[in-house]
Amino acid sequence: MLSLFVVALASATLLPGGSEVWLARQWCLEASWLALWAVATAGNSLGSLINVALGRYARHFQGRPWFPVTPAGLARGERWYRRFGEWSLLLAWAPVIGDPLTVLAGIFRLSWWRAAALIVAAKGGRYALVLLLAEAWLAPLC
Template identity: 30%
Template sequence: MTEVLALAVYGYAGLFITSFLASTVLPLGSEALLLLLINKGYEPIFVIMIASVGNYCGACTTYYIGLVGRKDIIEKHMVSSQQHLINAEKWFTKYGAYSLLFTWVPVIGDAITAMGGIMRLDFKTFSVFVLLGKLLRYISVTCMALELLS
C-alpha cells in the first residue's frame, strides 16, 4: 500500500504509468491508485479517461508482442502458465473480438490481449473492443468508489 501512496504524489501521471504497466508484463493493478485519487478529490472523469487510455496503451504493447510472434516473452512474463494461454486461445476462438472486452480480467486478460496479436486481429477492431472494455471497467470502479464516498 505504501507504493500506491508514493504513486499518488504523481497524480494523473502516476495513474497513467500504473495503468499502462498493469496491462503489460508486470503483475500490477491500477485500481488501488485510482481509488486513492478519487478519495483525494481528483476529477473522476479525468481519472477514468487517464486510467483507460494508459491501460489501453499497455494492452497495445502486449498485442504488438503477440503480433511479432514473441510467444517466448508472453509465456515467460505475461501469463502464469501455458494453460492460461491455451484457455485464452479457446476463449478467443469461441468469442472472437468480443473476448477483448474482458482483457481487464486478472490472470487471463493479458493472454487474451496477446492472443489478439498472435491471431493477427485487425488493429482497429482490437482497439475498439479493448478500449471499450477498459473504459467500462474504470467507469464501474469509479462509480462504486463515488457511491462509497457519498
C-alpha cells in the first residue's frame, strides 16, 4: 500500500508517471477495493495539492528574468482560468492538462478547501473507474 501511495503522489506532481497500472496491479494482489481506492486517491490528491502550493509560491518570482512564464503568458493563463474557473479542477485527473490546472489554481489563489474538494472528487472518481475496469477486465487474469 505504501508503494501505491508513493506512486500516486509522484504521478500527480509535475514528475512523469502513471499510477493506474500500479493500482490495477495492487488490486490483483490484494483485492481490497476500498483501501486501494482511499490510498490512491489520498496520494494523488496530495500530489496535486503540492502543485497548488508550488503555484502559490511561484507567484512570488514572477518579476524575475528567469521566471518561466512571461507576463503576457500569465495574463493569458489568468483569462483562461477566470473563464473556466475553479471547476476546471474537475479535470485534474486528466493527462497533460491536469498538472498545469492545479498549478494555475495555486497561482490564482483558489481557496485551499475548494481546491482540495475539487481535486479529491476528480481523483477519487478516476480511481473508482480504474478499479471498476480492473474488476471487469482483469479479474479472470488475476
